[in-house]
Amino acid sequence: MSAAFALFLHDLKLQFRHGSDLVAPLAFFVLAVLMVPLGVGPEPNLLARLAPGMLWITALLATLLALDRLFQRDFEDGTLDLLALSPMPLELTVLAKVAAHWVTTGLPFMVIAPILGVMLHLDGNSFLALEISLLIGTPVLSMIGAFGAAVTLGARRGGALLALLVLPLYVPILIFATSAIAAAGEGLSPRPHLLLLASFFAGGIVLVPFAAAAALRNALE
Amino acid sequence: MTTARIPLLHRYANPAAFGRLSSQILPWTAGVSAILLGLGLYFGLFASPPDYQQGNTVRIMYVHVPAAIMSEVVYGLMAAAAAAGIIWKHALADLFVKAAAPLGAAFTFICLVAGSLWGKPMWGAWWVWDARLTSELVLFFLYLGYLALVDAFDDPQRGLRAGAILVLVGVVDLPIIKFSVDWWNTLHQPASLITMSGPKMDKSMLLPLFLMIGGFTTFFITVVLMRLESELLARRIRAWRTASGDE
Numbered sequence: 001m002s003a004a005f006a007l008f009l010h011d012l013k014l015q016f017r018h019g020s021d022l023v024a025p026l027a028f029f030v031l032a033v034l035m036v037p038l039g040v041g042p043e044p045n046l047l048a049r050l051a052p053g054m055l056w057i058t059a060l061l062a063t064l065l066a067l068d069r070l071f072q073r074d075f076e077d078g079t080l081d082l083l084a085l086s087p088m089p090l091e092l093t094v095l096a097k098v099a100a101h102w103v104t105t106g107l108p109f110m111v112i113a114p115i116l117g118v119m120l121h122l123d124g125n126s127f128l129a130l131e132i133s134l135l136i137g138t139p140v141l142s143m144i145g146a147f148g149a150a151v152t153l154g155a156r157r158g159g160a161l162l163a164l165l166v167l168p169l170y171v172p173i174l175i176f177a178t179s180a181i182a183a184a185g186e187g188l189s190p191r192p193h194l195l196l197l198a199s200f201f202a203g204g205i206v207l208v209p210f211a212a213a214a215a216l217r218n219a220l221e
Numbered sequence: 222m223t224t225a226r227i228p229l230l231h232r233y234a235n236p237a238a239f240g241r242l243s244s245q246i247l248p249w250t251a252g253v254s255a256i257l258l259g260l261g262l263y264f265g266l267f268a269s270p271p272d273y274q275q276g277n278t279v280r281i282m283y284v285h286v287p288a289a290i291m292s293e294v295v296y297g298l299m300a301a302a303a304a305a306g307i308i309w310k311h312a313l314a315d316l317f318v319k320a321a322a323p324l325g326a327a328f329t330f331i332c333l334v335a336g337s338l339w340g341k342p343m344w345g346a347w348w349v350w351d352a353r354l355t356s357e358l359v360l361f362f363l364y365l366g367y368l369a370l371v372d373a374f375d376d377p378q379r380g381l382r383a384g385a386i387l388v389l390v391g392v393v394d395l396p397i398i399k400f401s402v403d404w405w406n407t408l409h410q411p412a413s414l415i416t417m418s419g420p421k422m423d424k425s426m427l428l429p430l431f432l433m434i435g436g437f438t439t440f441f442i443t444v445v446l447m448r449l450e451s452e453l454l455a456r457r458i459r460a461w462r463t464a465s466g467d468e
Binding site for chain 1 (some may be wrong): 307355359362363365366369370373374375379380382383386387389390391397
Protein backbone atom coordinates (compact mmCIF):
# COMPACT_ATOMS: atom_id res chain seq x y z
CA MET A 1 0.00 0.00 0.00
CA SER A 2 2.84 2.38 0.90
CA ALA A 3 4.43 1.44 -2.43
CA ALA A 4 1.24 2.50 -4.21
CA PHE A 5 1.24 5.77 -2.29
CA ALA A 6 4.89 6.35 -3.19
CA LEU A 7 4.03 5.78 -6.85
CA PHE A 8 1.14 8.22 -6.53
CA LEU A 9 3.46 10.91 -5.07
CA HIS A 10 6.09 10.14 -7.70
CA ASP A 11 3.55 10.64 -10.49
CA LEU A 12 2.31 13.87 -8.96
CA LYS A 13 5.84 15.17 -8.57
CA LEU A 14 6.55 14.42 -12.22
CA GLN A 15 3.38 16.23 -13.25
CA PHE A 16 4.31 19.29 -11.21
CA ARG A 17 7.85 19.37 -12.59
CA HIS A 18 6.41 19.46 -16.11
CA GLY A 19 4.19 22.42 -15.31
CA SER A 20 2.61 22.47 -18.76
CA ASP A 21 1.18 18.97 -18.24
CA LEU A 22 -0.71 20.30 -15.30
CA VAL A 23 -1.92 23.51 -16.88
CA ALA A 24 -2.98 22.21 -20.30
CA PRO A 25 -6.16 20.30 -19.32
CA LEU A 26 -7.26 23.06 -16.97
CA ALA A 27 -6.63 25.77 -19.54
CA PHE A 28 -8.56 23.76 -22.10
CA PHE A 29 -11.44 23.35 -19.65
CA VAL A 30 -11.63 27.09 -18.94
CA LEU A 31 -11.19 28.23 -22.53
CA ALA A 32 -13.65 25.72 -23.99
CA VAL A 33 -16.33 26.76 -21.49
CA LEU A 34 -15.68 30.44 -22.23
CA MET A 35 -16.26 29.78 -25.94
CA VAL A 36 -19.91 28.93 -25.20
CA PRO A 37 -21.24 32.43 -24.42
CA LEU A 38 -19.27 33.74 -27.38
CA GLY A 39 -20.81 31.08 -29.61
CA VAL A 40 -24.44 31.02 -28.50
CA GLY A 41 -24.75 34.63 -27.30
CA PRO A 42 -24.71 36.18 -23.84
CA GLU A 43 -28.41 35.74 -22.98
CA PRO A 44 -28.47 34.72 -19.24
CA ASN A 45 -31.47 32.35 -19.35
CA LEU A 46 -30.07 30.42 -22.28
CA LEU A 47 -26.63 30.18 -20.67
CA ALA A 48 -28.12 29.00 -17.39
CA ARG A 49 -29.92 26.19 -19.25
CA LEU A 50 -26.75 25.18 -21.10
CA ALA A 51 -24.35 25.56 -18.16
CA PRO A 52 -24.56 22.06 -16.55
CA GLY A 53 -24.13 20.30 -19.87
CA MET A 54 -21.37 22.58 -21.13
CA LEU A 55 -19.38 22.34 -17.91
CA TRP A 56 -19.60 18.57 -17.93
CA ILE A 57 -18.96 18.05 -21.64
CA THR A 58 -15.83 20.19 -21.50
CA ALA A 59 -14.76 18.34 -18.34
CA LEU A 60 -15.05 15.04 -20.26
CA LEU A 61 -13.00 16.35 -23.15
CA ALA A 62 -10.41 17.96 -20.89
CA THR A 63 -9.80 14.69 -18.98
CA LEU A 64 -9.16 13.03 -22.36
CA LEU A 65 -6.27 15.43 -22.97
CA ALA A 66 -4.13 14.06 -20.16
CA LEU A 67 -5.02 10.40 -20.68
CA ASP A 68 -2.68 9.25 -23.43
CA ARG A 69 0.31 10.14 -21.26
CA LEU A 70 -1.02 8.13 -18.32
CA PHE A 71 0.93 4.96 -19.11
CA GLN A 72 2.70 5.95 -22.33
CA ARG A 73 5.85 7.46 -20.83
CA ASP A 74 6.32 4.61 -18.36
CA PHE A 75 5.63 2.13 -21.14
CA GLU A 76 8.26 3.63 -23.45
CA ASP A 77 11.11 3.94 -20.94
CA GLY A 78 10.49 0.54 -19.38
CA THR A 79 9.27 1.75 -15.99
CA LEU A 80 6.02 -0.10 -16.55
CA ASP A 81 7.88 -3.38 -16.99
CA LEU A 82 9.58 -2.86 -13.63
CA LEU A 83 6.26 -1.97 -12.00
CA ALA A 84 4.76 -5.14 -13.43
CA LEU A 85 7.67 -7.18 -12.07
CA SER A 86 7.52 -5.58 -8.62
CA PRO A 87 5.67 -7.35 -5.81
CA MET A 88 2.98 -4.67 -5.85
CA PRO A 89 -0.09 -5.90 -7.78
CA LEU A 90 -0.53 -4.15 -11.13
CA GLU A 91 -4.09 -3.35 -10.05
CA LEU A 92 -2.71 -1.08 -7.31
CA THR A 93 -0.39 0.57 -9.82
CA VAL A 94 -3.47 1.40 -11.88
CA LEU A 95 -5.24 2.87 -8.85
CA ALA A 96 -2.22 5.02 -7.98
CA LYS A 97 -2.08 6.31 -11.56
CA VAL A 98 -5.82 7.01 -11.54
CA ALA A 99 -5.49 8.95 -8.28
CA ALA A 100 -2.62 11.03 -9.67
CA HIS A 101 -4.59 11.70 -12.86
CA TRP A 102 -7.61 12.82 -10.83
CA VAL A 103 -5.56 15.18 -8.66
CA THR A 104 -4.24 16.89 -11.78
CA THR A 105 -7.56 17.01 -13.71
CA GLY A 106 -10.75 16.46 -11.67
CA LEU A 107 -9.61 18.33 -8.60
CA PRO A 108 -8.58 21.56 -10.40
CA PHE A 109 -11.86 21.37 -12.37
CA MET A 110 -13.74 21.32 -9.07
CA VAL A 111 -11.90 24.42 -7.93
CA ILE A 112 -12.49 26.38 -11.10
CA ALA A 113 -16.00 25.14 -12.00
CA PRO A 114 -17.95 27.43 -9.58
CA ILE A 115 -16.27 30.48 -11.11
CA LEU A 116 -17.20 29.30 -14.60
CA GLY A 117 -20.69 28.57 -13.24
CA VAL A 118 -21.06 32.18 -12.19
CA MET A 119 -19.92 33.36 -15.60
CA LEU A 120 -22.52 31.09 -17.24
CA HIS A 121 -25.29 32.36 -14.88
CA LEU A 122 -25.74 28.88 -13.40
CA ASP A 123 -28.73 28.79 -11.04
CA GLY A 124 -27.74 29.56 -7.44
CA ASN A 125 -29.19 26.30 -6.09
CA SER A 126 -27.14 24.24 -8.53
CA PHE A 127 -23.66 25.01 -7.25
CA LEU A 128 -23.61 22.41 -4.49
CA ALA A 129 -24.90 19.74 -6.87
CA LEU A 130 -22.28 20.81 -9.44
CA GLU A 131 -19.47 20.40 -6.90
CA ILE A 132 -20.73 17.06 -5.58
CA SER A 133 -21.30 15.71 -9.08
CA LEU A 134 -17.73 16.70 -10.01
CA LEU A 135 -16.40 15.18 -6.78
CA ILE A 136 -18.06 11.82 -7.45
CA GLY A 137 -18.06 11.88 -11.25
CA THR A 138 -14.58 13.00 -12.28
CA PRO A 139 -12.80 10.11 -10.47
CA VAL A 140 -14.96 7.75 -12.53
CA LEU A 141 -13.84 9.62 -15.66
CA SER A 142 -10.23 9.06 -14.59
CA MET A 143 -10.90 5.35 -13.97
CA ILE A 144 -12.64 4.71 -17.30
CA GLY A 145 -9.97 6.82 -18.97
CA ALA A 146 -7.20 4.76 -17.36
CA PHE A 147 -8.82 1.64 -18.76
CA GLY A 148 -8.94 3.25 -22.21
CA ALA A 149 -5.31 4.33 -21.95
CA ALA A 150 -4.26 0.83 -20.89
CA VAL A 151 -6.14 -0.96 -23.64
CA THR A 152 -4.77 1.33 -26.38
CA LEU A 153 -1.19 1.14 -25.08
CA GLY A 154 1.11 0.28 -27.96
CA ALA A 155 -1.61 0.85 -30.56
CA ARG A 156 -1.15 2.98 -33.64
CA ARG A 157 -2.99 6.37 -33.66
CA GLY A 158 -3.65 5.93 -29.93
CA GLY A 159 -5.07 9.38 -29.22
CA ALA A 160 -8.06 9.36 -31.60
CA LEU A 161 -8.71 5.73 -30.77
CA LEU A 162 -8.76 6.51 -27.08
CA ALA A 163 -11.50 9.12 -27.55
CA LEU A 164 -13.54 6.69 -29.65
CA LEU A 165 -13.34 4.00 -26.95
CA VAL A 166 -13.76 6.15 -23.88
CA LEU A 167 -16.46 8.67 -24.82
CA PRO A 168 -19.27 6.08 -25.24
CA LEU A 169 -18.40 4.73 -21.78
CA TYR A 170 -18.58 8.28 -20.39
CA VAL A 171 -22.24 8.61 -21.45
CA PRO A 172 -23.91 7.45 -18.20
CA ILE A 173 -21.67 9.71 -16.10
CA LEU A 174 -22.55 12.71 -18.24
CA ILE A 175 -26.29 11.93 -18.10
CA PHE A 176 -26.56 11.52 -14.35
CA ALA A 177 -24.19 14.34 -13.44
CA THR A 178 -26.02 16.89 -15.59
CA SER A 179 -29.42 15.57 -14.45
CA ALA A 180 -28.36 16.15 -10.84
CA ILE A 181 -27.32 19.75 -11.54
CA ALA A 182 -30.44 20.45 -13.60
CA ALA A 183 -32.69 18.91 -10.92
CA ALA A 184 -31.13 21.14 -8.25
CA GLY A 185 -31.67 24.16 -10.49
CA GLU A 186 -35.38 23.33 -10.77
CA GLY A 187 -35.69 23.02 -6.99
CA LEU A 188 -35.86 19.21 -7.05
CA SER A 189 -33.61 16.89 -5.10
CA PRO A 190 -30.37 15.99 -6.93
CA ARG A 191 -29.95 13.08 -4.51
CA PRO A 192 -31.18 10.14 -6.69
CA HIS A 193 -28.94 11.17 -9.59
CA LEU A 194 -25.97 11.65 -7.30
CA LEU A 195 -26.57 8.25 -5.69
CA LEU A 196 -26.56 6.62 -9.14
CA LEU A 197 -23.35 8.48 -9.88
CA ALA A 198 -21.92 7.16 -6.61
CA SER A 199 -22.88 3.62 -7.65
CA PHE A 200 -20.77 4.07 -10.81
CA PHE A 201 -17.92 5.22 -8.59
CA ALA A 202 -18.29 2.17 -6.35
CA GLY A 203 -18.55 -0.22 -9.29
CA GLY A 204 -15.69 1.45 -11.14
CA ILE A 205 -13.20 1.42 -8.30
CA VAL A 206 -13.76 -2.33 -7.87
CA LEU A 207 -13.79 -3.41 -11.53
CA VAL A 208 -11.62 -0.92 -13.43
CA PRO A 209 -8.26 -1.84 -11.82
CA PHE A 210 -8.69 -5.46 -12.91
CA ALA A 211 -9.72 -4.59 -16.47
CA ALA A 212 -6.95 -2.01 -16.85
CA ALA A 213 -4.32 -4.31 -15.32
CA ALA A 214 -5.35 -7.11 -17.71
CA ALA A 215 -4.93 -4.68 -20.60
CA LEU A 216 -1.52 -3.57 -19.31
CA ARG A 217 -0.33 -7.18 -19.06
CA ASN A 218 -1.45 -7.71 -22.64
CA ALA A 219 0.57 -4.68 -23.73
CA LEU A 220 3.67 -5.83 -21.83
CA GLU A 221 3.64 -9.43 -23.09
CA MET B 222 -10.53 -42.10 -30.65
CA THR B 223 -8.46 -39.65 -28.69
CA THR B 224 -10.77 -36.76 -29.48
CA ALA B 225 -13.44 -38.20 -27.21
CA ARG B 226 -11.37 -37.32 -24.16
CA ILE B 227 -10.92 -33.69 -25.11
CA PRO B 228 -13.75 -31.49 -23.79
CA LEU B 229 -16.12 -30.31 -26.49
CA LEU B 230 -15.10 -26.68 -26.00
CA HIS B 231 -11.49 -27.45 -26.83
CA ARG B 232 -11.99 -30.04 -29.54
CA TYR B 233 -12.90 -27.36 -32.06
CA ALA B 234 -10.01 -25.11 -31.03
CA ASN B 235 -8.15 -27.22 -33.56
CA PRO B 236 -8.54 -25.29 -36.83
CA ALA B 237 -8.68 -28.46 -38.95
CA ALA B 238 -11.44 -29.99 -36.83
CA PHE B 239 -13.30 -26.71 -36.89
CA GLY B 240 -12.91 -26.42 -40.66
CA ARG B 241 -14.42 -29.87 -41.24
CA LEU B 242 -17.36 -29.17 -38.94
CA SER B 243 -17.89 -25.73 -40.40
CA SER B 244 -17.90 -26.88 -44.03
CA GLN B 245 -20.52 -29.51 -43.11
CA ILE B 246 -22.79 -26.99 -41.39
CA LEU B 247 -22.39 -24.09 -43.81
CA PRO B 248 -24.57 -25.24 -46.73
CA TRP B 249 -27.39 -26.06 -44.33
CA THR B 250 -27.40 -22.77 -42.45
CA ALA B 251 -27.08 -20.86 -45.72
CA GLY B 252 -30.06 -22.71 -47.22
CA VAL B 253 -32.21 -22.45 -44.11
CA SER B 254 -31.40 -18.76 -43.81
CA ALA B 255 -32.43 -18.07 -47.42
CA ILE B 256 -35.70 -19.99 -47.01
CA LEU B 257 -36.60 -18.38 -43.66
CA LEU B 258 -35.78 -14.85 -44.86
CA GLY B 259 -37.79 -15.42 -48.06
CA LEU B 260 -40.79 -16.80 -46.19
CA GLY B 261 -40.50 -14.16 -43.47
CA LEU B 262 -40.44 -11.34 -46.00
CA TYR B 263 -43.40 -12.82 -47.87
CA PHE B 264 -45.51 -13.22 -44.74
CA GLY B 265 -44.30 -9.95 -43.29
CA LEU B 266 -44.95 -7.85 -46.39
CA PHE B 267 -47.97 -9.56 -47.99
CA ALA B 268 -49.61 -12.27 -45.93
CA SER B 269 -49.98 -10.52 -42.59
CA PRO B 270 -52.60 -7.94 -41.59
CA PRO B 271 -51.79 -4.24 -41.07
CA ASP B 272 -51.88 -3.04 -37.48
CA TYR B 273 -55.18 -1.55 -36.28
CA GLN B 274 -53.37 1.62 -35.13
CA GLN B 275 -50.14 1.75 -37.08
CA GLY B 276 -51.39 0.52 -40.44
CA ASN B 277 -48.78 -0.80 -42.81
CA THR B 278 -45.84 0.83 -41.04
CA VAL B 279 -45.97 -2.04 -38.54
CA ARG B 280 -44.24 -4.13 -41.21
CA ILE B 281 -41.00 -2.31 -40.38
CA MET B 282 -41.11 -4.36 -37.18
CA TYR B 283 -40.21 -7.53 -39.10
CA VAL B 284 -36.78 -6.06 -39.82
CA HIS B 285 -36.34 -3.76 -36.83
CA VAL B 286 -37.02 -6.27 -34.05
CA PRO B 287 -34.86 -9.15 -35.38
CA ALA B 288 -32.01 -6.70 -36.02
CA ALA B 289 -32.36 -5.31 -32.50
CA ILE B 290 -32.37 -8.80 -30.98
CA MET B 291 -29.32 -9.78 -33.02
CA SER B 292 -27.46 -6.59 -32.07
CA GLU B 293 -27.66 -7.65 -28.43
CA VAL B 294 -27.31 -11.42 -28.90
CA VAL B 295 -24.20 -10.98 -31.06
CA TYR B 296 -22.61 -8.73 -28.44
CA GLY B 297 -23.50 -11.26 -25.74
CA LEU B 298 -21.90 -14.06 -27.77
CA MET B 299 -18.83 -11.90 -28.38
CA ALA B 300 -18.52 -11.25 -24.65
CA ALA B 301 -18.85 -14.96 -23.85
CA ALA B 302 -16.23 -15.78 -26.48
CA ALA B 303 -13.96 -12.99 -25.21
CA ALA B 304 -14.17 -14.46 -21.70
CA ALA B 305 -13.41 -17.94 -23.07
CA GLY B 306 -10.45 -16.48 -24.97
CA ILE B 307 -9.05 -14.82 -21.88
CA ILE B 308 -9.69 -17.67 -19.44
CA TRP B 309 -8.81 -20.74 -21.53
CA LYS B 310 -6.67 -19.02 -24.19
CA HIS B 311 -9.08 -20.60 -26.67
CA ALA B 312 -7.61 -19.60 -30.05
CA LEU B 313 -10.86 -19.80 -31.98
CA ALA B 314 -12.80 -17.82 -29.39
CA ASP B 315 -10.68 -14.71 -29.96
CA LEU B 316 -11.15 -15.08 -33.70
CA PHE B 317 -14.90 -15.49 -33.26
CA VAL B 318 -15.08 -12.13 -31.49
CA LYS B 319 -13.37 -10.48 -34.43
CA ALA B 320 -15.47 -12.36 -37.00
CA ALA B 321 -18.75 -11.47 -35.31
CA ALA B 322 -18.04 -7.79 -34.63
CA PRO B 323 -18.76 -6.30 -38.10
CA LEU B 324 -21.98 -8.33 -38.25
CA GLY B 325 -23.06 -7.06 -34.87
CA ALA B 326 -22.27 -3.52 -35.94
CA ALA B 327 -24.32 -4.04 -39.11
CA PHE B 328 -27.30 -5.41 -37.18
CA THR B 329 -27.13 -2.46 -34.79
CA PHE B 330 -26.99 -0.06 -37.72
CA ILE B 331 -29.98 -1.73 -39.41
CA CYS B 332 -31.87 -1.62 -36.12
CA LEU B 333 -31.18 2.11 -35.71
CA VAL B 334 -32.06 2.97 -39.32
CA ALA B 335 -35.23 0.84 -39.39
CA GLY B 336 -36.24 2.26 -36.01
CA SER B 337 -35.67 5.77 -37.28
CA LEU B 338 -37.81 5.11 -40.38
CA TRP B 339 -40.51 3.71 -38.11
CA GLY B 340 -40.23 6.57 -35.64
CA LYS B 341 -40.88 9.30 -38.21
CA PRO B 342 -44.49 8.25 -39.09
CA MET B 343 -45.34 7.02 -35.56
CA TRP B 344 -43.68 9.53 -33.23
CA GLY B 345 -43.26 12.34 -35.74
CA ALA B 346 -39.49 12.38 -35.24
CA TRP B 347 -36.58 10.54 -36.81
CA TRP B 348 -34.79 10.39 -33.51
CA VAL B 349 -35.64 10.97 -29.85
CA TRP B 350 -33.17 10.90 -26.98
CA ASP B 351 -34.85 8.28 -24.88
CA ALA B 352 -32.94 5.63 -22.94
CA ARG B 353 -33.53 2.74 -25.36
CA LEU B 354 -32.33 4.66 -28.41
CA THR B 355 -29.37 6.19 -26.61
CA SER B 356 -28.15 2.90 -25.18
CA GLU B 357 -28.50 1.21 -28.58
CA LEU B 358 -26.46 4.04 -30.10
CA VAL B 359 -23.79 3.52 -27.43
CA LEU B 360 -23.77 -0.17 -28.39
CA PHE B 361 -23.11 0.85 -32.00
CA PHE B 362 -20.12 2.93 -30.88
CA LEU B 363 -18.86 0.03 -28.76
CA TYR B 364 -18.84 -2.13 -31.88
CA LEU B 365 -17.03 0.60 -33.84
CA GLY B 366 -14.53 1.07 -31.01
CA TYR B 367 -13.82 -2.65 -30.97
CA LEU B 368 -13.30 -2.73 -34.75
CA ALA B 369 -10.93 0.25 -34.59
CA LEU B 370 -8.98 -1.17 -31.64
CA VAL B 371 -8.50 -4.67 -33.02
CA ASP B 372 -6.79 -3.37 -36.16
CA ALA B 373 -4.64 -0.79 -34.40
CA PHE B 374 -1.85 -3.15 -33.32
CA ASP B 375 1.05 -4.41 -35.37
CA ASP B 376 0.79 -7.78 -33.65
CA PRO B 377 -2.68 -9.17 -34.53
CA GLN B 378 -2.75 -11.38 -31.44
CA ARG B 379 -2.29 -8.38 -29.17
CA GLY B 380 -5.13 -6.58 -30.94
CA LEU B 381 -7.44 -9.54 -30.43
CA ARG B 382 -6.64 -9.66 -26.73
CA ALA B 383 -7.06 -5.91 -26.19
CA GLY B 384 -10.35 -6.09 -28.09
CA ALA B 385 -11.55 -8.99 -25.94
CA ILE B 386 -10.96 -6.96 -22.78
CA LEU B 387 -12.85 -4.01 -24.27
CA VAL B 388 -15.79 -6.24 -25.23
CA LEU B 389 -16.00 -7.54 -21.66
CA VAL B 390 -16.03 -4.02 -20.23
CA GLY B 391 -18.69 -2.89 -22.70
CA VAL B 392 -21.01 -5.69 -21.63
CA VAL B 393 -22.45 -3.39 -18.94
CA ASP B 394 -24.42 -1.72 -21.74
CA LEU B 395 -26.47 -4.87 -22.52
CA PRO B 396 -28.74 -4.94 -19.45
CA ILE B 397 -29.15 -1.17 -19.76
CA ILE B 398 -30.52 -1.58 -23.31
CA LYS B 399 -32.74 -4.50 -22.38
CA PHE B 400 -34.28 -2.93 -19.29
CA SER B 401 -34.18 0.72 -20.34
CA VAL B 402 -37.85 0.55 -21.35
CA ASP B 403 -38.77 -0.71 -17.86
CA TRP B 404 -36.43 1.51 -15.80
CA TRP B 405 -37.21 4.76 -17.55
CA ASN B 406 -40.38 6.22 -18.96
CA THR B 407 -39.41 5.97 -22.62
CA LEU B 408 -41.18 6.83 -25.84
CA HIS B 409 -40.00 3.47 -27.15
CA GLN B 410 -42.62 0.85 -26.32
CA PRO B 411 -41.89 -1.76 -23.64
CA ALA B 412 -41.26 -5.40 -24.46
CA SER B 413 -44.16 -7.15 -26.16
CA LEU B 414 -42.53 -10.40 -27.26
CA ILE B 415 -41.01 -11.85 -24.11
CA THR B 416 -43.29 -10.92 -21.22
CA MET B 417 -44.56 -12.73 -18.13
CA SER B 418 -47.95 -13.28 -19.76
CA GLY B 419 -46.60 -14.45 -23.12
CA PRO B 420 -46.35 -12.50 -26.38
CA LYS B 421 -48.75 -9.59 -26.65
CA MET B 422 -49.14 -9.98 -30.40
CA ASP B 423 -51.49 -11.75 -32.73
CA LYS B 424 -50.36 -15.07 -34.22
CA SER B 425 -50.59 -13.65 -37.74
CA MET B 426 -47.86 -11.16 -36.79
CA LEU B 427 -45.83 -13.54 -34.63
CA LEU B 428 -45.34 -15.98 -37.52
CA PRO B 429 -43.44 -13.60 -39.85
CA LEU B 430 -41.58 -12.15 -36.86
CA PHE B 431 -40.29 -15.55 -35.76
CA LEU B 432 -39.46 -16.49 -39.35
CA MET B 433 -37.39 -13.32 -39.66
CA ILE B 434 -35.65 -13.87 -36.29
CA GLY B 435 -34.77 -17.40 -37.42
CA GLY B 436 -33.60 -16.05 -40.76
CA PHE B 437 -31.39 -13.39 -39.16
CA THR B 438 -29.91 -15.95 -36.75
CA THR B 439 -29.03 -18.49 -39.42
CA PHE B 440 -27.70 -15.70 -41.64
CA PHE B 441 -25.42 -14.65 -38.78
CA ILE B 442 -24.19 -18.22 -38.23
CA THR B 443 -23.52 -18.62 -41.96
CA VAL B 444 -21.52 -15.44 -42.36
CA VAL B 445 -19.61 -15.90 -39.09
CA LEU B 446 -18.53 -19.39 -40.17
CA MET B 447 -17.42 -18.04 -43.55
CA ARG B 448 -15.49 -15.22 -41.89
CA LEU B 449 -13.86 -17.62 -39.42
CA GLU B 450 -12.78 -19.96 -42.21
CA SER B 451 -11.30 -17.12 -44.25
CA GLU B 452 -9.55 -15.72 -41.17
CA LEU B 453 -7.98 -19.13 -40.49
CA LEU B 454 -6.85 -19.36 -44.11
CA ALA B 455 -5.41 -15.85 -43.95
CA ARG B 456 -3.48 -16.89 -40.86
CA ARG B 457 -2.09 -19.95 -42.55
CA ILE B 458 -0.93 -17.82 -45.48
CA ARG B 459 0.71 -15.38 -43.06
CA ALA B 460 2.46 -18.26 -41.29
CA TRP B 461 3.75 -19.67 -44.59
CA ARG B 462 4.99 -16.27 -45.69
CA THR B 463 6.83 -15.73 -42.42
CA ALA B 464 8.28 -19.25 -42.62
CA SER B 465 9.53 -18.77 -46.15
CA GLY B 466 10.98 -15.38 -45.26
CA ASP B 467 8.82 -13.19 -47.49
CA GLU B 468 8.16 -10.71 -44.71
